[in-house]
Amino acid sequence: MVSGGGPIVVGAAEDGLRTWHLPTGVSTAIKVNTVGIDALVAASDDARGMAVVAERDGALRQFELDSGAEAAALTGHRAAVRQVVCASIEGRPSVLSAGRDGTVRLWDWTSGRQTRALRVPADCVRALDTVMLSGTLVAVIGASDGSVRLWDPGSGTHKLLRGRHRTSVRAVATSAFDGGAMAVSVGGDGSVLMWDLVHGNCLPERFAHSGPAWSVACGTVDGRPIAATAGGDGTIRTWDLRTRAETGGPITSAGTVWDLALSELEGQAVLVTAGFDNTVGVIDMGRRRQLGALAGHQDSVDSIDATIAGGRLIAVSGSCDGTVRVWDVGQSRCLGLIRLPGPGTSVAAGPEGSVVVAFDNEVAVLDSGYEIGERGA
Numbered sequence: 001m002v003s004g005g006g007p008i009v010v011g012a013a014e015d016g017l018r019t020w021h022l023p024t025g026v027s028t029a030i031k032v033n034t035v036g037i038d039a040l041v042a043a044s045d046d047a048r049g050m051a052v053v054a055e056r057d058g059a060l061r062q063f064e065l066d067s068g069a070e071a072a073a074l075t076g077h078r079a080a081v082r083q084v085v086c087a088s089i090e091g092r093p094s095v096l097s098a099g100r101d102g103t104v105r106l107w108d109w110t111s112g113r114q115t116r117a118l119r120v121p122a123d124c125v126r127a128l129d130t131v132m133l134s135g136t137l138v139a140v141i142g143a144s145d146g147s148v149r150l151w152d153p154g155s156g157t158h159k160l161l162r163g164r165h166r167t168s169v170r171a172v173a174t175s176a177f178d179g180g181a182m183a184v185s186v187g188g189d190g191s192v193l194m195w196d197l198v199h200g201n202c203l204p205e206r207f208a209h210s211g212p213a214w215s216v217a218c219g220t221v222d223g224r225p226i227a228a229t230a231g232g233d234g235t236i237r238t239w240d241l242r243t244r245a246e247t248g249g250p251i252t253s254a255g256t257v258w259d260l261a262l263s264e265l266e267g268q269a270v271l272v273t274a275g276f277d278n279t280v281g282v283i284d285m286g287r288r289r290q291l292g293a294l295a296g297h298q299d300s301v302d303s304i305d306a307t308i309a310g311g312r313l314i315a316v317s318g319s320c321d322g323t324v325r326v327w328d329v330g331q332s333r334c335l336g337l338i339r340l341p342g343p344g345t346s347v348a349a350g351p352e353g354s355v356v357v358a359f360d361n362e363v364a365v366l367d368s369g370y371e372i373g374e375r376g377a
Helices: none
Strands: 006-013 016-021 026-031 037-045 048-055 060-064 070-074 081-089 092-099 103-108 114-119 125-133 136-143 148-151 158-160 169-177 180-187 191-196 201-208 213-221 224-231 236-240 257-265 268-275 280-284 289-294 301-309 312-319 323-328 333-339 344-349 355-359 363-367
Touching (some): 081 136, 125 169, 125 180, 136 169, 191 236, 213 268
Parallel strands (some): 037 363, 213 257
Antiparallel strands (some): 006 016, 016 026, 060 070, 081 092, 092 103, 125 136, 148 158, 169 180, 180 191, 224 236, 257 268, 268 280, 268 301, 312 344, 344 355
């Protein structure tokens, strides 16, 4: 999030909220009365810094960061909220939340009012991404029953896509190209499924890792829309979304990878990985080999994302050592270190250059409007 003094990261602590001023590293505690935080998303509302907190009892509450005063209570979820995403819905800043109660809910950021809700006939919604489809922003939802759905949060219309995973959907990523849109989802049984979002069905091509699949990322490599998946079998596999065929053989040089991001380095497509070996890996997608590893974390790196800033590839990594690191990948240099109150389990570049960080008890932080450039390819 950007305030008058520069970019700020907002996180959860045992006694409330905490902010970190990125240029100086100064941390400030904000005491708020909560029953325990499961997820959090923060952004600026005009001149104010605001945070939406997902509590362990399923409640969502909105706080002003300057004073810690509660601005609104976002009530509706009946179980813990697992994921919170910010998006612009029909020109209005909004929050999408997914919970263990099997619902996805849309909230107006300014008023804190729930405007839509979708109930999924599953125990939990575990995967959520957004994509533009025929000029409309839609949510792609993956659930614990293996189903994948499309939801238009603006109109409230939704549909179940034809086909499903045999086990829980672990992650989903989307790609828009050639006037259409696709999603790729991975399951706990290692399955990799591709979805035609225009026609609403699972494509016949089915692939699988030999162990559970942890993560999926979509991007562009040599002008082709590509998906990359990481599995518990220690391999990274890549798929051409136009031909719906695997490209090249499995990449094994990175070891066990928990998360990955597709981007570019000096005009070449690269894959940035979060490794079990405590490093951030960089893989040349053309040669399909690892270029190097960025060391600094003291425990497993669980999440990674990348963005382009001033022509440089910048990676953000979250680790079980309780830190988030910012890297200049081309220079193999750590630019900054943020200490968190718990393990950094998820980071992501969100809409319009925002950054999401999750740590400790599944706490997600959105750095909305941080001026580091556009998302990597």
